[in-house]
Amino acid sequence: MTAIAVAVVAVAGCSTDPDGSAQSATSGSSVAPTPSLDRFYGQQLHWESCDDYADQEAYGYPADRTDCTTVTVPVDYDNPDGESARLALLRVRASGDKIGSLLMNPGGPGGSGVEYMAGRGADLSALELGDRFDLIGFDPRGIGRSTPQIRCLTDAERDEQRAVTLADMTPEGIAEQEQEAKDTAGKCEQEMGSEFLAHVGTADVVKDLDVLRAVLGDDELNYLGYSYGTRIGAAYAEEFPTRVRAMVNDGAVDPAADPVEDTVKQMAGFQSAFDAFAADCAAGGGCPLGDDPVQATTRFQELARPLIDSPAPTGLGRTLSYEDAITGVVQGLYSDGLWDPLREGLVQLTRGNGDTLLRLADMYEGRDSDGHYANMADVFTAVRCVDDPPITDQATLDRLDTEGRRAAPFSDDGRGTGVGVRDACAFWPVPPTSAPHELDVEGLPTTVVVSTTNDPATPYEAGVTLAKSLNARLITFEGDQHTASLEGKDCVDDAVIAYLVDLTLPDEGLRC
DSSP states (O other), rough: OOOOOOOOOOOOOOOOOOOOOOOOOOOOOGOOOOOOGGHHHTTOOBBOOOOOTHHHHOOOOOGGEEEEEEEEEEESSTTTTSSSEEEEEEOOOOOOOOOOEEEEEEOOOTOHHHHHHHHHHHHHTSSSHHEEEEEEEEEEETTTTBOOOOOSSOHHHHHHHHOOOOOOOOOOHHHHHHHHHHHHHHHHHHHOOHHHHOOOOOHHHHHHHHHHHHHHTTEEEEEEEEEEEHHHHHHHHHSSGGGGEEEEEESSSTTTTTTTHHHHHHHHHHHHHHHHHHHHHHHHHHOOTTTOOGGGGHHHOOOOOOOSSSSSSSSSSBBOHHHHHHHHHHHSSSBBBGOOOOOOOOHHHHHOHHHHHHHHHHHHHHHHHHHHHSHHHHHHHHHHHHOOOOOOOHHHHHHHHHHHHHGGGGGGOOOOOOOOOOOGGGGGGGGGSSSOOOOOOTOOOEEEEEEETTTTSSHHOOOOOOHHHHEEEEEEEEESOOOOTTTHHHHHHHHHHHHHHBBBBEEEEEEE
């Protein structure tokens, strides 16, 4: 089976004015940090050109309003005199009457906020947000241009890993898969050291986020997180509830979800997105999956499963493996804006060519045309392995395999026996630093959650649950994509911007 994974100071009250404006809680900055952390909270920033952070011609950020810097944080907050890390920031400066800084995280874990802001800064700065906020993209510890950077596998090793389909579910095949997982964990420990790996999880990232808030000069945090970024947001809300001014969590990860149920729901979400794509494809005529959407999954299996033994040739100097074919399809299901290249990739596959699906898989894996990988895959593994307890119980692994195949049959390789396989987290060299739990956010002002009805990666129900856990206002977006804020959907964008700028809460039950 191919797994689809993506993925407290003085308490003050929170009230709502008659006009719908949320009143922010008392500033957390009125309480000084622990003296041993003073040098981190009190550091002065030295902004500079972004030339060494992101190529302006490639990303298109407004150079006359953009600068970059790094912020120093302790690797271990319980040992602030020990090793330190540096976080990279890219800022698009406010053009008008500034409220403060708006920190944004694009998800992952492993997504680069520097790259996100470099690519979106021009568009976002043209909105009212760009008048009222310094827009900040930041790379969490270990990610992107932050240092040290998590790197476990070389580019060549990553290519080799992707080219092999581990679909053999015999005892020998399972042993081979688990040995590869163990080797990956060992390489991460060898390259990064157990001390750093023990402190890459969300529990430490939220402490970094509070340092960023302080050094940027804000008494209270303004934050917008997408996908995994909502886990950062929720954890910050729990750790520092009275230090939040405004927070939007879009594409929610449910912090209390059972990992098995959460994974199965995610896989079901991708199947639902696949079905929506297939219906649209069939309606257009000449669909490579046929004209009957009911048969689309079977037709795709017939196209993809032969790749297990015979990868498809491409003009890219590599072949398209079964694993990459599934990854390419998953990438294409993140947004209906990618349905055209996904359709073209499947048309090519019917002709024995894997070019477009491999390019989509490269997009997902963070591989550029020169063969260099961003470190998202390594970060994804490292953070996931300390954010949640590993699944090692064989009965649970078997249930995950069985229910996962049932939830997303388009990704089922057809060779399953209902036997689950331990992944790298089962062999991770350090224990987890957090676990699923119900949130305790006493003192948090009213925040906003955005959830999309047919989000393939973070199911709609997770957003409903997170909104309840945070006592937040929920915006429901009806669509087939992953996240919706600030993506040109006027109904969503108007509500989100009004909240972030004026603290005007969306109407109860808002649907867009």
